[in-house]
Amino acid sequence: MKQSLTFIPTLREVPADADVKSHQLLLRAGFIRQNTSGVYSFLPLGKKVLQKVESIIREEMEVINGVEVFMPALQQAELWQETGRWYNYGPELFRVKDRHERDFALGATHEEVITSLLRDEIKSYKKLPLTLFQIQTKFRDEKRPRFGLLRGREFIMKDAYSFHASKESLDATYEDMKQAYTNIFTRLGLNFRSVIADSGSIGGKDTHEFMVLSEIGEDTIAYSDSSNYAANIEMAEVNIQYVDSEEKQETLKKVETPEQKTIQEVAEFLETVPEKCIKTLVFKADDELIVVLSRGDHEINDIKLKKVLDAQTVEMADPLEVKELLQCEIGSLGPIKLPIGVKVLADHAVKYIVNGVCGANEKGWHYTGANPGRDFSVDEYADLRFIVEGDPSPDGMGTVKFAKGIEVGHIFKLGTTYSIPMDGTFLDENGKSQPYIMGCYGIGVSRVMAAVAEQYNDDYGFMWPNQLSPYDIHLIPVNMKDETQAQMAEELYKLLKSYRYEVLFDDRAERAGVKFADADLIGLPIRVTIGKRASEGIIELKYRQAGETVEVQKEELLEKMQAFFN
Ligand code: 9G3
Numbered sequence: 006m007k008q009s010l011t012f013i014p015t016l017r018e019v020p021a022d023a024d025v026k027s028h029q030l031l032l033r034a035g036f037i038r039q040n041t042s043g044v045y046s047f048l049p050l051g052k053k054v055l056q057k058v059e060s061i062i063r064e065e066m067e068v069i070n071g072v073e074v075f076m077p078a079l080q081q082a083e084l085w086q087e088t089g090r091w092y093n094y095g096p097e098l099f100r101v102k103d104r105h106e107r108d109f110a111l112g113a114t115h116e117e118v119i120t121s122l123l124r125d126e127i128k129s130y131k132k133l134p135l136t137l138f139q140i141q142t143k144f145r146d147e148k149r150p151r152f153g154l155l156r157g158r159e160f161i162m163k164d165a166y167s168f169h170a171s172k173e174s175l176d177a178t179y180e181d182m183k184q185a186y187t188n189i190f191t192r193l194g195l196n197f198r199s200v201i202a203d204s205g206s207i208g209g210k211d212t213h214e215f216m217v218l219s220e221i222g223e224d225t226i227a228y229s230d231s232s233n234y235a236a237n238i239e240m241a242e243v244n245i246q247y248v249d250s251e252e253k254q255e256t257l258k259k260v261e262t263p264e265q266k267t268i269q270e271v272a273e274f275l276e277t278v279p280e281k282c283i284k285t286l287v288f289k290a291d292d293e294l295i296v297v298l299s300r301g302d303h304e305i306n307d308i309k310l311k312k313v314l315d316a317q318t319v320e321m322a323d324p325l326e327v328k329e330l331l332q333c334e335i336g337s338l339g340p341i342k343l344p345i346g347v348k349v350l351a352d353h354a355v356k357y358i359v360n361g362v363c364g365a366n367e368k369g370w371h372y373t374g375a376n377p378g379r380d381f382s383v384d385e386y387a388d389l390r391f392i393v394e395g396d397p398s399p400d401g402m403g404t405v406k407f408a409k410g411i412e413v414g415h416i417f418k419l420g421t422t423y424s425i426p427m428d429g430t431f432l433d434e435n436g437k438s439q440p441y442i443m444g445c446y447g448i449g450v451s452r453v454m455a456a457v458a459e460q461y462n463d464d465y466g467f468m469w470p471n472q473l474s475p476y477d478i479h480l481i482p483v484n485m486k487d488e489t490q491a492q493m494a495e496e497l498y499k500l501l502k503s504y505r506y507e508v509l510f511d512d513r514a515e516r517a518g519v520k521f522a523d524a525d526l527i528g529l530p531i532r533v534t535i536g537k538r539a540s541e542g543i544i545e546l547k548y549r550q551a552g553e554t555v556e557v558q559k560e561e562l563l564e565k566m567q568a569f570f571n
Contacts, residue, residue: 008511011049015523025221027458028153034526043150043158053475054454059140062163065189069181071138076118082108084117088426099144111144116423119166124429130170138165154455161450169442182446186215186414194470200226201236203308211418216410217456224410227392231403239308241392242399247357255360255374262371266336268301275362283363285338287327290316294330298351303390313387331366339364340381352389411456419443467528468550476509479529483517483536490539
């Protein structure tokens with residue numbers, strides 16, 4: 006492609022509102038442009054990278070008998086009302102009306118549409134299993150779109166859905182999909198981990214996320230430093246054998262702690278440590294107020310709490326509700342002398358505290374010498390806290406370390422979460438009607454492009470991996486007005502294209518410095534420069550990732566390209 010005939014609007018300066026490297030470079034190198042918050046256009050170079058990401062995904066989906074479809078983004082509200090999600094999804098779900106005031110959703114995902122499609126077609130176990138996928142635009146009115154393509158409001162997803170007559174069949178496809186995802190992210194050249202994850206409100210229990218390891222990642226991964234255990238921190242179990250303390254129990258004493266609110270302040274004021282403090286929080290699970298205790302140096306994991314309580318929703322109770330329940334403000338709450346009937350849950354670590362410090366449910370007062378069981382009762386001890394670095398790995402091998410990650414893939418065993426409410430059924434071999442057993446599997450295609458951009462760049466620009474680069478070779482005659490250079494450039498352009506290399510021929514009448522800076526910014530794997538030694542048949546090759554430059558005879562160009570690209 007002749008650069009003078011394409012559209013690559015590079016920028017010298019870093020756009021002010023671009024706060025991560027991938028976003029800065031995708032804008033500066035002319036791959037994307039922002040239309041409005043969380044909404045982007047893919048320019049020619051960006052579209053070429055997207056297509057290369059999509060073709061790798063398509064190939065691996067087809068390997069596991071995934072069949073491609075394309076479903077509408079405009080989804081009639083009735084489908085979402087069947088599953089109830091029309092009512093329990095808030096402003097994040099884009100809603101529109103048609104000219105007849107009928108309600109529609111802009112597709113945030115397609116579980117409802119695909120199930121409605123199949124329930125009218127797939128009626129027998131003989132037609133199962135079936136795995137369908139699409140690469141399609143999704144809409145989610147994110148509260149805080151940021152980091153460019155990493156968290157947009159309109160984005161491209163590969164979403165697959167599988168339908169089965171048995172759990173075993175789902176398990177088999179789930180493992181196939183996990184392997185396909187591993188192949189995809191490996192072929193994309195990404196540094197990633199598959200981690201145990203939380204299915205949240207999506208239903209089903211088994212779910213894995215695929216995380217690209219990156220400091221700008223919004224998720225935290227807890228992994229073992231000596232096994233392949235890895236989980237989203239939300240899901241990482243804490244299995245520690247706490248040891249009973251030899252310390253002798255002291256008498257419970259009420260002490261004044263004026264203006265001491267945080268665990269840190271109280272611990273310093275009473276010359277103790279957060280590990281000896283009993284942190285008392287009040288949560289609202291569905292509509293019930295629950296007192297939840299943890300050790301002062303630990304954080305309660307609300308996703309674990311939701312599972313232990315088997316609640317639909319779990320959130321911190323608001324201060325007014327707390328005041329009404331315990332006649333006391335947050336900061337002096339404690340588990341002693343609670344109103345009758347208030348359920349008390351505690352993380353396992355609390356059970357091993359001896360002579361702990363806790364709030365007295367009276368502003369500016371705390372207790373010392375507080376001992377669980379003796380001074381207050383706990384209805385249920387459970388694993389309720391976030392794992393911390395240094396904790397033993399839940400699989401018993403090694404110690405836990407944390408890493409930040411960008412979620413690029415998420416796979417779920419949905420079971421009958423959608424087929425039952427939507428009456429998606431088939432006749433089994435005994436002619437009995439059964440709900441489909443389903444799985445769903447997503448890859449954030451536009452997010453993957455940004456994750457690759459985040460991993461493959463240096464101070465001068467991108468260093469695209471060969472399999473994703475918008476073009477293979479950047480052909481740059483230093484001075485198009487020099488007849489020898491221009492002629493050799495045309496000749497080599499034809500030659501390289503005839504060998505099916507994708508070539509970006511910078512035929513612009515720009516200064517060499519501009520051309521070279523743009524070439525480094527765009528980051529194609531190889532730059533072929535035709536300069537003043539063209540008259541000697543000498544050209545210069547620059548390998549972008551290795552950063553090395555060599556001069557070769559133009560007759561050697563092809564073998565050099567074959568050596569590099571094959
Ligand atoms: C919504 C909105 C946001 C959402 C969803 C629905 C996330 C929603 C989860 C999934 C699950 C899988 C198929 C492909 C892989 C992921 N955010 N999810 O369902 F209405 Cl506003 O999308 N779906």
